[in-house]
Amino acid sequence: MTKIRSCSMPGALILMLALGLPGDLTSAQGVAPVSGDPATNAAADAKPDLRSLLAALPTASFADKRQLIQQLLALGDPHVRAVLQAFLSDSLVVRTRDQHVFLGTISEEHADQLQLTDPLTSATAGTESPDDFTTIGVNNQLRKELRVALAQYDLASPDAGVRLAAVKEMLRALEPRTQQMLRDRLSQERDSAVKREIQVGLALADLDSEQAATRLAAVTELANSLNPDVYNRLSAMVEKSGEGVYGEPDPGVRAAAAKSLRSIEHYRSFYAAIQTLIYGLSQGSVLVLAAIGLAITFGVMGVINMAHGELMMLGAYTTYVVQLLMPDHIAASILVAIPAAFLVSGLVGVAIERGIVRYLYGRPLETLLATFGVSLILQQAVRDIFSANNRPVITPDWLAGTLQINDVLAITYNRLYIIGFTFALFLGLLAVMKRTRLGLEVRAVAQNRGMAKAMGVRTQWVDALTFGLGSGIAGIAGVALSQLTNVGPNLGQSYIVDSFMVVVFGGVGNLWGTEVGGNSLGIVNKVLEPYVGAVLAKIFVLVFLILFIQRRPRGLFPQKGRGTDA
Amino acid sequence: MRESFVNAPFAALSADRGGRWFLYLLLGTAVIVPLLNGLPGTESALHLSNYTMNLVGKYMTYAMLAIAVDLIWGYCGILSLGHGAFFALGGYAMGMYLMRQIGTRGVYGDPVLPDFMIFLNWKELPWFWHGFQSFGYAVLMILLVPGTLALVFGFLAFRSRVSGVYLSIITQALTYALMLAFFRNDMGFGGNNGFTDFKDILGFSLQAPGTRALLFVATALGLGSSYLLCRTVVSSRAGRVIEAIRDAESRARFLGYRVESYKLWVFVLSAIIAGVAGALYVPQVGIINPGEFSPANSIEIVIWVAIGGRGTLYGAVVGAFLVNFAKTYFTGALPSFWLYALGALFIGVTLFLPHGVVGAISRRAKRRAPGALHE
Numbered sequence: 001m002t003k004i005r006s007c008s009m010p011g012a013l014i015l016m017l018a019l020g021l022p023g024d025l026t027s028a029q030g031v032a033p034v035s036g037d038p039a040t041n042a043a044a045d046a047k048p049d050l051r052s053l054l055a056a057l058p059t060a061s062f063a064d065k066r067q068l069i070q071q072l073l074a075l076g077d078p079h080v081r082a083v084l085q086a087f088l089s090d091s092l093v094v095r096t097r098d099q100h101v102f103l104g105t106i107s108e109e110h111a112d113q114l115q116l117t118d119p120l121t122s123a124t125a126g127t128e129s130p131d132d133f134t135t136i137g138v139n140n141q142l143r144k145e146l147r148v149a150l151a152q153y154d155l156a157s158p159d160a161g162v163r164l165a166a167v168k169e170m171l172r173a174l175e176p177r178t179q180q181m182l183r184d185r186l187s188q189e190r191d192s193a194v195k196r197e198i199q200v201g202l203a204l205a206d207l208d209s210e211q212a213a214t215r216l217a218a219v220t221e222l223a224n225s226l227n228p229d230v231y232n233r234l235s236a237m238v239e240k241s242g243e244g245v246y247g248e249p250d251p252g253v254r255a256a257a258a259k260s261l262r263s264i265e266h267y268r269s270f271y272a273a274i275q276t277l278i279y280g281l282s283q284g285s286v287l288v289l290a291a292i293g294l295a296i297t298f299g300v301m302g303v304i305n306m307a308h309g310e311l312m313m314l315g316a317y318t319t320y321v322v323q324l325l326m327p328d329h330i331a332a333s334i335l336v337a338i339p340a341a342f343l344v345s346g347l348v349g350v351a352i353e354r355g356i357v358r359y360l361y362g363r364p365l366e367t368l369l370a371t372f373g374v375s376l377i378l379q380q381a382v383r384d385i386f387s388a389n390n391r392p393v394i395t396p397d398w399l400a401g402t403l404q405i406n407d408v409l410a411i412t413y414n415r416l417y418i419i420g421f422t423f424a425l426f427l428g429l430l431a432v433m434k435r436t437r438l439g440l441e442v443r444a445v446a447q448n449r450g451m452a453k454a455m456g457v458r459t460q461w462v463d464a465l466t467f468g469l470g471s472g473i474a475g476i477a478g479v480a481l482s483q484l485t486n487v488g489p490n491l492g493q494s495y496i497v498d499s500f501m502v503v504v505f506g507g508v509g510n511l512w513g514t515e516v517g518g519n520s521l522g523i524v525n526k527v528l529e530p531y532v533g534a535v536l537a538k539i540f541v542l543v544f545l546i547l548f549i550q551r552r553p554r555g556l557f558p559q560k561g562r563g564t565d566a
Numbered sequence: 567m568r569e570s571f572v573n574a575p576f577a578a579l580s581a582d583r584g585g586r587w588f589l590y591l592l593l594g595t596a597v598i599v600p601l602l603n604g605l606p607g608t609e610s611a612l613h614l615s616n617y618t619m620n621l622v623g624k625y626m627t628y629a630m631l632a633i634a635v636d637l638i639w640g641y642c643g644i645l646s647l648g649h650g651a652f653f654a655l656g657g658y659a660m661g662m663y664l665m666r667q668i669g670t671r672g673v674y675g676d677p678v679l680p681d682f683m684i685f686l687n688w689k690e691l692p693w694f695w696h697g698f699q700s701f702g703y704a705v706l707m708i709l710l711v712p713g714t715l716a717l718v719f720g721f722l723a724f725r726s727r728v729s730g731v732y733l734s735i736i737t738q739a740l741t742y743a744l745m746l747a748f749f750r751n752d753m754g755f756g757g758n759n760g761f762t763d764f765k766d767i768l769g770f771s772l773q774a775p776g777t778r779a780l781l782f783v784a785t786a787l788g789l790g791s792s793y794l795l796c797r798t799v800v801s802s803r804a805g806r807v808i809e810a811i812r813d814a815e816s817r818a819r820f821l822g823y824r825v826e827s828y829k830l831w832v833f834v835l836s837a838i839i840a841g842v843a844g845a846l847y848v849p850q851v852g853i854i855n856p857g858e859f860s861p862a863n864s865i866e867i868v869i870w871v872a873i874g875g876r877g878t879l880y881g882a883v884v885g886a887f888l889v890n891f892a893k894t895y896f897t898g899a900l901p902s903f904w905l906y907a908l909g910a911l912f913i914g915v916t917l918f919l920p921h922g923v924v925g926a927i928s929r930r931a932k933r934r935a936p937g938a939l940h941e
Contacts, residue, residue: 493862
């Protein structure tokens with residue numbers, strides 16, 4: 001199914017043979033026969049190869065270049081794609097002295113040199129001064145041609161991802177020729193995502209059709225597409241313009257469009273709700289992270305530790321130091337930082353308990369003031385050691401990226417990780433409190449100190465360990481926060497009010513309360529945000545909490561069977 | 567116990583030696599500082615710079631604030647970690663009056679709208695700004711706004727018996743929420759920058775030496791009368807009930823006292839004093855911004871009281887002066903040292919000086935002369 005054609009280049013008088021394109025494509029693009037006398041086709045039976053086509057390029061006219069591109073495409077040579085790409089980006093160059101064609105990019109080592117690549121082998125061909133080269137020119141029409149050619153090239157790729165990208169690229173500016181290409185592809189496409197993309201794209205194109213029936217079919221086809229273009233187009237169809245004319249003249253099609261639009265809106269609001277839920281959960285998880293250590297020190301032991309935020313800050317700085325110590329293993333640094341931060345913050349916590357808090361048991365307001373003093377000292381120490389500026393903590397690759405579920409729902413991986421991490425931390429802590437000897441003793445001391453002591457529990461030891469555990473958890477929270485916010489001396493301060501509110505909201509002494517409370521506050525915050533803005537949403541949540549505590553001073557899940565407060 | 571309203575403060579003072587000393591000292595300061603600032607030439611050794619007078623004036627407003635906190639914490643056991651909010655609200659009310667006084671002298675020269683509103687492209691004055699061109703109205707607001715907030719907040723909190731650390735935490739949340747709100751440009755309070763560039767008060771230029779001296783005297787008066795007011799309250803019969811509530815709230819309730827009402831009124835009074843202190847602070851310092859609402863500020867107030875010695879009123883004044891003097895000195899001389907020092911003060915005072923500086927001194931005096939003083 002090939003045609004032999006010839007063309008004579010007026011300038012260089014190069015005669016060459018070209019392998020034609022598949023017939024359907026040729027007809028779709030409606031290429032006119034090329035000028036030239038068949039009688040002069042001296043080399044009519046010689047098969048053109050990449051080398052000869054490239055050699056023809058430098059001297060070809062724009063019209064001839066167009067032909068050459070099609071011929072290059074037909075070669076099926078794996079090196080062609082790079083050539084077309086270079087051609088498109090103005091980096092296909094000719095060496096003046098021998099008319100050799102290269103892919104030339106600015107050299108990375110020497111900005112004044114061209115890094116050359118041999119188009120035939122994709123091997124590097126050294127660097128040379130750009131003065132000896134001229135770029136093979138393209139005009140806008142050729143660029144369009146090249147884009148289509150590249151897309152067509154990619155459309156045949158075995159990799160579904162490449163095909164999808166190619167379809168998207170083609171849909172950006174659909175013309176009859178590419179439309180036909182897509183229709184052909186649709187019949188043989190096996191990947192459902194690519195298929196769907198093509199269908200939606202073609203249906204979108206059909207919306208411009210003169211026939212009302214075609215438009216109607218397209219509108220129905222688009223009923224459950226989440227593509228934002230579809231939504232905009234359908235909305236435009238059912239809306240009245242300034243002059244009172246509908247975007248869509250036919251009432252039947254308009255009604256169908258409105259129906260499709262409703263269906264799309266239904267889907268969109270569903271996914272928007274899921275997104276709000278996940279955003280809310282991730283924000284709530286940050287709150288839970290900040291509060292869960294406090295749920296131990298404040299909730300179980302009743303110690304108001306105002307330095308809690310600074311213990312998180314220490315955890316974040318530990319992450320930074322770990323990354324400094326192992327610059328070649330950033331991916332693993334987070335995993336190393338978690339136990340390291342637990343140790344650092346936990347030891348500082350034990351020091352605070354042994355040095356200060358133990359003298360102030362039973363005097364919560366004094367504890368509050370003394371630990372606030374500790375927080376000031378820790379902040380200033382960090383400022384003196386690491387400077388007052390924020391420290392850069394690198395996010396490992398495996399934490400970055402986005403999970404694109406569909407056109408309207410995309411969730412960054414760090415949100416999912418934070419939700420999972422927080423929940424795991426919560427379960428771990430719950431297990432420690434409910435299943436271990438330490439947890440048992442902690443609960444015993446919290447419930448009845450004197451009785452626990454009489455039963456042989458070393459209460460002082462338990463106090464120190466409990467405080468250390470809560471502080472260590474704060475350190476782990478700091479590792480997670482280092483991935484989400486700036487690591488600076490003020491990191492802790494910004495969470496202290498929130499974290500106390502979460503613990504009080506959830507119910508003091510109740511880990512489940514903290515988990516549920518934090519997550520529900522996060523969700524409420526995210527639900528409010530679109531209506532009133534982030535800051536006002538936070539203010540509303542705070543006011544809500546203040547009022548809530550008036551109604552239920554013991555939180556969502558109050559502990560039962562405790563005596564009245566003294 | 568039968569005292570007329572007029573001589574009640576003096577009767578209260580008769581048993582209050584520290585308070586008398588404090589008032590004499592305050593009277594001396596109020597007379598001498600402006601004189602030393604105004605009369606001797608600038609090169610004279612006796613001359614007090616504007617800066618120093620301003621600083622002492624600022625400390626006096628802090629001392630008022632400390633008295634307000636001591637009234638509720640030292641006598642009623644309510645630890646408010648949000649008293650900075652009342653101070654800042656009073657300051658903002660005064661700031662609004664001062665902003666309206668700028669008139670056409672602002673950068674944009676609008677006779678009605680303050681500069682920041684022009685900058686935000688606002689066309690008319692928000693409703694809550696009306697009336698602030700009048701000093702009388704502004705004074706009313708200085709008393710009413712913090713008072714009303716305290717009334718509503720206290721009514722809700724005390725009625726549902728939120729107390730102890732829970733109350734501390736929600737007062738902290740209150741000031742935090744207000745800080746976030748005042749940082750917003752749309753609130754109409756100048757957002758991040760707050761108010762500044764004030765020109766004059768009651769028609770007198772704020773830069774004029776006479777105005778400064780008068781402001782200083784007014785602040786001293788404010789401090790003195792707040793002290794007398796609080797002293798009168800705490801030595802009255804109601805004051806005894808308030809102390810009883812601090813020491814044994816349930817017992818006071820069972821004895822038939824309406825604990826909530828006592829707490830509420832003392833809380834409102836304290837908030838109003840804090841608001842007046844803020845109003846006196848703003849014209850002297852020349853700026854008010856949302857940073858005043860920050861929870862850390864409010865905690866610092868508590869430490870002034872703790873360091874001075876709670877439950878004495880004059881101890882709060884001593885603490886406010888000591889800590890702020892140290893702060894001014896160290897932030898200039900050893901900037902990074904200050905936060906260590908402040909942190910160590912918090913820890914040291916709570917561990918070693920539970921009754922503050924004043925408490926430690928009077929204890930020592932008591933030990934030397936047993937039975938001479940009775941608290």
